[in-house]
Amino acid sequence: MASLAPAPTSGYRGRLAPSPTGYLHVGHARTFWTAWQRTREAGGALIMRMEDLDPERSKSIYAEAALEDLRWLGIRWLEGPDKGGPFAPYVQSKRRSVYLAAWKRLLRRGYLYPCRCSRKDLESALGAPHESSLPGSPGSQSNGKLEPLDDEPIYPGTCRRFQGNTPQLPGPTSSEIETPGDINWRFRVRDGEVVEFVDLNLGPQRFVAGVDFGDFVVWRRDGVPSYQLACVADDAAMGITEVVRGADLLKSTARQILLNRALGYNNPAWFHCRLVVDHNGRRLAKRHDSLSLRALRQRGLTPMNILSAELPVEA
Numbered sequence: 662m663a664s665l666a667p668a669p670t671s672g673y674r675g676r677l678a679p680s681p682t683g684y685l686h687v688g689h690a691r692t693f694w695t696a697w698q699r700t701r702e703a704g705g706a707l708i709m710r711m712e713d714l715d716p717e718r719s720k721s722i723y724a725e726a727a728l729e730d731l732r733w734l735g736i737r738w739l740e741g742p743d744k745g746g747p748f749a750p751y752v753q754s755k756r757r758s759v760y761l762a763a764w765k766r767l768l769r770r771g772y773l774y775p776c777r778c779s780r781k782d783l784e785s786a787l788g789a790p791h792e793s794s795l796p797g798s799p800g801s802q803s804n805g806k807l808e809p810l811d812d813e814p815i816y817p818g819t820c821r822r823f824q825g826n827t828p829q830l831p832g833p834t835s836s837e838i839e840t841p842g843d844i845n846w847r848f849r850v851r852d853g854e855v856v857e858f859v860d861l862n863l864g865p866q867r868f869v870a871g872v873d874f875g876d877f878v879v880w881r882r883d884g885v886p887s888y889q890l891a892c893v894a895d896d897a898a899m900g901i902t903e904v905v906r907g908a909d910l911l912k913s914t915a916r917q918i919l920l921n922r923a924l925g926y927n928n929p930a931w932f933h934c935r936l937v938v939d940h941n942g943r944r945l946a947k948r949h950d951s952l953s954l955r956a957l958r959q960r961g962l963t964p965m966n967i968l969s970a971e972l973p974v975e976a
């Protein structure tokens with residue numbers, strides 16, 4: 662097992678982007694291993710980026726554990742929080758200025774509107790959905806169910822209709838607004854627009870704006886950029902050419918294509934991995950402690966055991 666990341670011989674740049682909200686499990690191991698394999702096959706560089714934007718759920722012990730577990734698996738990255746590199750910092754909580762610049766660019770170009778809906782407003786407009794699927798709690802898990810990171814219900818458009826060519830809101834116009842403040846900012850989609858892309862693993866994908874997803878949050882009222890915004894801003898800033906991640910993020914990719922276009926960024930290529938499911942057919946969650954890399958390692962399993970074990974894979 663090589664102890665150093667090989668020097669790149671091509672312009673391929675892949676990334677590993679764990680979120681430190683729990684210990685990594687078998688599903689993460691396989692996705693990250695695939696990212697590493699594809700980088701090696703392409704003679705590229707692999708970048709480690711810690712996605713620790715969720716202030717309540719991110720813990721430094723999980724961030725350290727993720728780096729350690731992935732090293733133990735045999736994955737090697739060239740740039741990252743522990744290595745430095747030309748695009749440092751590689752920790753999202755330290756990259757706020759990058760996200761603010763992207764937010765401001767979207768605002769100036771007319772893609773955003775402020776949303777003052779409270780959680781309660783959205784719940785009543787949407788018929789009281791699962792609380793954890795509301796914006797502001799991406800990837801939350803409650804009632805024993807894992808909500809995908811991008812499971813944001815279609816916004817009913819309450820605040821959208823107050824926007825338009827004529828200024829409706831009192832106060833500064835969008836060209837004068839410098840900071841997001843304590844409201845949500847949403848990206849306005851064109852209803853009915855078809856967003857298509859070819860996934861390098863799963864083939865052609867097709868989503869319809871306004872049907873599969875609605876106006877989505879790019880900046881949260883608690884001062885945190887959304888996953889969608891941070892992800893595209895970082896992938897562009899770090900020169901990522903291919904994104905390898907779980908298939909639960911396919912719909913996020915459709916939103917990110919719209920963000921890339923609005924921001925003037927090139928799209929990377931995408932390779933979405935099928936999700937590993939447990940014996941009950943449920944997607945693995947970070948709370949499946951018995952399937953965490955830590956626990957499996959303590960039970961004596963080797964990296965090869967973990968990467969080749971006969972676990973059922975989602976169809």
Ligand SMILES: [Zn+2]
Pocket residue numbers: 775776777778819820821
């Ligand atoms: Zn609203």
